[in-house]
Amino acid sequence: MNTTTGTRMIETHGLTRHFTSGKRTVEAVRGLDLTVERGELVALLGPNGAGKSTTLRMLTTLISPTEGTAMVAGHDVTGDPRHVRRRIGFIGQGNGAGHQQRGRDELVTQGRAYGLSRSDARVRAGELIESLDLAEVADRKVSTLSGGQRRRLDIAMGLIHAPELLFLDEPSTGLDPQNRANLQEHIVSLRERFGTTVVLTTHYLDEADSLAERIVVVDHGLVVADDTAARLKADLGGDRVTLRFASAEVAGVAAERIGAAEAPARVSRTGERVDVRAEGGPELLARAIGELSSGGIAVQAGEVARPTLDDVFLGLTGRSLREGHSTSETNDSTTDLEEIAA
Numbered sequence: 001m002n003t004t005t006g007t008r009m010i011e012t013h014g015l016t017r018h019f020t021s022g023k024r025t026v027e028a029v030r031g032l033d034l035t036v037e038r039g040e041l042v043a044l045l046g047p048n049g050a051g052k053s054t055t056l057r058m059l060t061t062l063i064s065p066t067e068g069t070a071m072v073a074g075h076d077v078t079g080d081p082r083h084v085r086r087r088i089g090f091i092g093q094g095n096g097a098g099h100q101q102r103g104r105d106e107l108v109t110q111g112r113a114y115g116l117s118r119s120d121a122r123v124r125a126g127e128l129i130e131s132l133d134l135a136e137v138a139d140r141k142v143s144t145l146s147g148g149q150r151r152r153l154d155i156a157m158g159l160i161h162a163p164e165l166l167f168l169d170e171p172s173t174g175l176d177p178q179n180r181a182n183l184q185e186h187i188v189s190l191r192e193r194f195g196t197t198v199v200l201t202t203h204y205l206d207e208a209d210s211l212a213e214r215i216v217v218v219d220h221g222l223v224v225a226d227d228t229a230a231r232l233k234a235d236l237g238g239d240r241v242t243l244r245f246a247s248a249e250v251a252g253v254a255a256e257r258i259g260a261a262e263a264p265a266r267v268s269r270t271g272e273r274v275d276v277r278a279e280g281g282p283e284l285l286a287r288a289i290g291e292l293s294s295g296g297i298a299v300q301a302g303e304v305a306r307p308t309l310d311d312v313f314l315g316l317t318g319r320s321l322r323e324g325h326s327t328s329e330t331n332d333s334t335t336d337l338e339e340i341a342a
């Protein structure tokens with residue numbers, strides 16, 4: 001049920017959240033400006049402690065902003081949280097489903113918590129079971145489901161009241177590659193089937209790259225980049241070509257020659273290695289090997305790497321996203337869903 005008029009699903013201005021304990025104040029989110037249009041699939045990407053979950057918790061009304069404003073699905077998160085909650089779904093980290101009930105009963109209970117009649121909740125549960133391929137698991141006890149099956153059940157729980165906007169906090173953390181791939185397919189198909197706008201957080205660069213149309217990179221509580229993965233990578237200035245030489249001295253001469261021949265490519269040398277950042281990396285590598293060897297310089301090894309989102313992050317922050325990865329944090333999404341339903 002899409003009830004919001006206009007195309008903007010999220011609009012924040014200067015969204016800020018501080019946590020204070022004793023004399024210590026953590027500035028988890030520091031003036032975040034974000035817009036998401038209806039139907040978009042947006043990933044919030046950032047290292048541990050960047051402020052992704054805190055942002056999601058403000059947008060889903062679970063915690064209040066310290067400063068700033070956020071309109072979500074047409075309503076103010078501070079002034080009108082009930083209407084926001086009715087229009088959104090939130091699937092937190094961890095497993096939101098109980099253990100001894102069957103999947104189908106969990107869904108009906110969840111629908112009831114959102115104010116559906118028992119018969120409407122049953123009908124809606126049946127629709128979701130069919131469209132999310134849960135037929136095989138719906139009549140089993142939740143405690144017997146695999147991690148991937150539970151995650152799909154979690155998604156169905158978040159969709160029971162047909163939200164216009166679905167928030168997923170690290171949906172695939174802890175899943176094996178096969179289950180991650182399945183889950184990603186389901187997320188993509190949500191929009192096709194239900195027209196749902198999806199905002200998810202992730203640590204996984206490849207997940208953000210392949211899944212999201214738009215990537216918002218968050219670091220230290222701020223948006224440091226906001227664009228498509230392709231444009232973020234293109235902004236880096238093309239492929240990275242790495243060549244290795246017998247000595248640092250030879251590499252120095254090679255770097256000068258490549259710089260002169262391949263302008264405007266960016267050339268840098270580290271010891272015996274020369275890195276070149278330029279469009280058309282494979283062709284450049286072939287040219288450089290040919291020209292250097294005809295000038296008497298042997299290239300010992302050469303490779304081309306397409307830019308990755310990790311390169312983007314490294315370029316923006318001087319740190320690698322991979323350094324910050326950890327799956328240790330767990331929030332209980334049962335609590336989140338209950339709070340939302342309250």
Ligand SMILES: Nc1ncnc2c1ncn2[C@@H]1O[C@H](COP(=O)(O)OP(=O)(O)OP(=O)(O)O)[C@@H](O)[C@H]1O
Pocket residue numbers: 019020021026027028029046047048049050051052053054055203329
């Ligand atoms: N309830 C809280 N009390 C105190 N500090 C908090 C609280 N919640 C979050 N923080 C702090 O705020 C900062 C941002 O945390 P947040 O969980 O939003 O980051 P994140 O990007 O979601 O990280 P992760 O990828 O590890 O989930 C961190 O320094 C965190 O320790």
